[in-house]
Amino acid sequence: MSQTAVEAGQTRSFRALRDHAESGLGLALVAVAILYLLYKAVASPARFFDAFLNGVNNGSLYALIALGYTLVYGIIELINFSHGDLFMLASVLAAFVVVTVFGVTTASVGGVLLVLVGLVIVMVAAASLNVTAERLAYRRLRRAPKLAPLITAVGLSFVYQWGGLRSNGSGQKTWNGIFGDRGFSVGGVKISWATVVVISVTIPLLLVLTWIVQKTRQGKAMRATAQDQDAARLMGIDVDRTIAFTFGLGGAMAGAAGVLWVESIGDTRWDAGFRLGLYAFTAAVLGGIGRLDGAVLGGFLIGIVQSVNDAGVLPFGQKWSQTVVFTILILLMVFKPEGILGRPTTEKV
């Protein structure tokens, strides 16, 4: 506080040095992980690439869910704990709409169109649910101590799980995606059509989302609200509407993830949202929470790590997959809470 300019300058250069060292260490760790994976890829390529593609498939879904966390966290610094369960409800609804109502189980032109219609329906439904939750529960608590909205989110996640339990039953239900497990093979590695579909839906969605946030008026309002709500309000931005819109965007992404989940993985469980929500949250933190590109990068990384571990490439095996991902979460939180792409922030007083 009573520093001279010279002292402040020295502190700053020291801090810059430390930042470089820390990010260097993080990059080195990532590099070691990648080298290990490359070594495995060379040692047993077919098994590795199978797991890798599976990971890309899961990673796309994690990225879509992680975007919901990161959008909401970016704008009101709330960990929307119920987001994973919102995804679960979306997957249950997707199975109901696509398989039960539309009856689409085989690949045809009409089938693909109906799946797209289902995608839109589920995205709108999940977005509306998220906006309703914001309006009823979170908006009143925006100025409360931080514990209050977090506990509310936990309560909401219980309510969603109850919804899943009522609509999906206490067991697991398996649905037939339109492509089943058919695919084509390139050089001995089987690529399933479902993975192709997941990627070809995810990438346009990500592009549209980036365009909305970066280029449109509404996106500008979102970024302004994230920086300073009061200043944004003084500039004539409807803060409430902007925050509701952000929740809607996040919900729509979770809805899309739900449809893709049913089409590619194909099973729905009432308690799937909890685990997947945590995976996606880990992904968001891994990339740097609050950053859209970070959520996508983190989603793919977590998806690949999990699949590679599931396939037995890592020395742990499938039963420890959850532990591996949560250990990554804990290590990140402790040593690099700002993530790979994020910048360290000091706490606001």
Added chain:
Amino acid sequence: MASVTSATPAPGTTSRNRLAGKGWPIGFGIAVLLVFSLFEWILPNMSGALPDFFERWLPLTVVNQCLIWAIMAIGLNIVVGYAGLLDLGYVAFWAIGGYTAGWFMSGFFTQVKVNVFGHPAVGQASGFHINFWFVLVIAAAHCALWGVLIGAPTLRLKSDYLALVTLGFGEIIPEFFKNADDLDLPWAHHFDLSHGTRGITPIDAIPTGVFHYLSSGVLQIPAELGPFDDALKFLVYSLVAAFAIFVSLRIREGRLGRAWLAIREDELAASMMGVPLMRTKLAAYAVGAAIGGIGGVCYTSAVGGVAAEDFAFSSSIILLAMVVLGGMGNVWGVLTGALVLQWINGNGLKELGNTITSVTGHDINFPSYNFLIFGAILILMMLFRREGLLPETRTRQVLREPERGELESVGADLEGEPV
């Protein structure tokens, strides 16, 4: 804040002082004795509707379960209510305490044969058989150690990140126990630490020690409490709960407790006043974990076994709902919240559903609404009565106090609640 409170004692301060003072053990003891005599002497000697009513609505096993959950809720209250650190993985300490009991009070480790005042079941000579009362101490120490180990690297995180990390631990530790039936350790291959999903069972009985020799015609006290001595077990769990309440209340009044409250209310201001943040938070974690471990031992002894399936995320949240419903920071509120919610969870909801079904003829499966009810409790309490049903005066003032910056910006926007 503290100076304001002491200068003008708010209404409610007196009642808290009365409860926190020396008077409460007498009231608690009378309540326990009333319940005990009801179930031990009055009900078995009656006939007619009343014993049936209690058998349906409030059997003694449910009362015992309520008490055990109350012990753990009081432990969680120290972390969440006193120190303001949101812990979403408290079930981890429950699991560690439960498995400590499983290891030291059963014939699980067939490699060894240790008996310290233990009461092994027939045909279970091998394994650790340590006296229940000693295991309580061991589990408390074991859990406190784990509380410090988990807390030390994570407690410097912000509140919401901390919640997620504790949640991660709450998932990892039960999963470890689930998978730990086939560990490849450097010194032992295929080492079984937990029996996996089958769990460790049976657990040794609770010994009564010298009280066995005091038993008379009115009250027969066996040397160890078998599966049907629920009334005596009730006394044991009441004693443990009283210990947890005692610890909570005494620490709350002392230097450490005041430091916890200061951190809860404003971490930055507390550190400026010279409160060592890390050490104080770690103490909260350790004490909370120790009480959770004691509760875990009681739970294991009550159900006669320990299995990884018991430790689900929903248990952490139900415990949190107990703390929130009763009133964060107020031991009596938490105790009430825990007793009521566990009764709803265990028996109340089921019987209510059965009654409505038999009266109206509609088949209502009330227990399937469990999640809805607990979720709604959390949401509605946060929206409308953030301080809980039996709030601590101090908590109410803090939770209702608008922040300074927001008071200033109120002129720009008057939406939401009037401040």
